[in-house]
Amino acid sequence: MTEVTFAVLDVAPEPYAVSPALTAQIAVVADDPVHAIALRCQVRIEPLRRPYRDDEAAGLTDMFGPRERWANTQRTFLWQHTAAMVQGFTGSTQVALPLECTYDFEVTGAKYLHALREGAIPLQFLFSGTIFRPPLANGQRGFAVQQVPWDQEAQYDLPVSVWHDLIQQHYPNSGWVRLGHDTVTALTSYKSERGMLDIDEAVTSLLAGVRAGELR
Structure with a gap:
């Protein structure tokens, strides 16, 4: 079985996107040649991995309640699902994972990110998907197939300033809310x-x- 590992190298704004979007650069390392990987990723936010100023805490009251309850109410939550096709490689490669963003305050992730003023956004990447590799036995045709191991994950601290710059680029000095x-x-x-x-x-x-x- 081919051993594959993943690491998050960088997360940056997509400069020419019509709507707000980030791109995560993912390093992929394998100990055998790989024909392709149908990569899926669940991106989560880990709020317990960072401290909060008082003005940030005020903006998070709707989500977590008063600060004295945070030990029980702050839990890792889903931000989004994303996917990409990794082309064939030997040894290592990089792949860009698209991260679509929204400024809709009805969405938990947007509400959380809007409340932050400084520091970093604690992200967790949970990888899954299907690995296609050449058969190990000589003379065999087709591809061998295996799943990305369930324990493949990585953490990344995205600067809050990157998020604010992204939103300012698409919604300069403004935002929007959904109304009936x-x-x-x-x-x-x-x-x-x-x-x-x-x-x-x-x-x-x-x-x-x-x-x-x-x-x-």
Whole structure:
């Protein structure tokens, strides 16, 4: 059986992507020639592997509750699944894994990443897939097939600044939230009735009204 190992060399923004995307460069090492690997990867976030400032903790309350509960509530969670085809090689090679990103705050990963201000994002890569290799016996035709061992994984600390730069590139000084149709209709009517320029101004006006009511 061919022994194969994986390591994460780098994770960087994809500069020409239409939507936010990162690319993970993965080193693959094998002790026998490999014809191809249908590689799959589960990318998870390990929140317990880093400390948090008070302003970061405030942004994570919806996910983990107050800080005193984090020992019980902070658990590794799925960020995304990704896949790539590794071409044939002997010895070692590199493959690019696409990591699609979203700024939708309904998605747990986006909510977590938005709350971070500094430091690194603790990622865990769990590799799986199918390895195709030439048959070891001389004269045999076709390919031998085996699975990537279940214990193949790697960790990588992605600088928070890389994430923020990526989002700023695609959503400069802005973001977006998903609203129900009735809410959008109500906001649009509120905006139009008051001659406001956009939805942002309408939301800002409503928030100011709420704060003024709370101060009374």
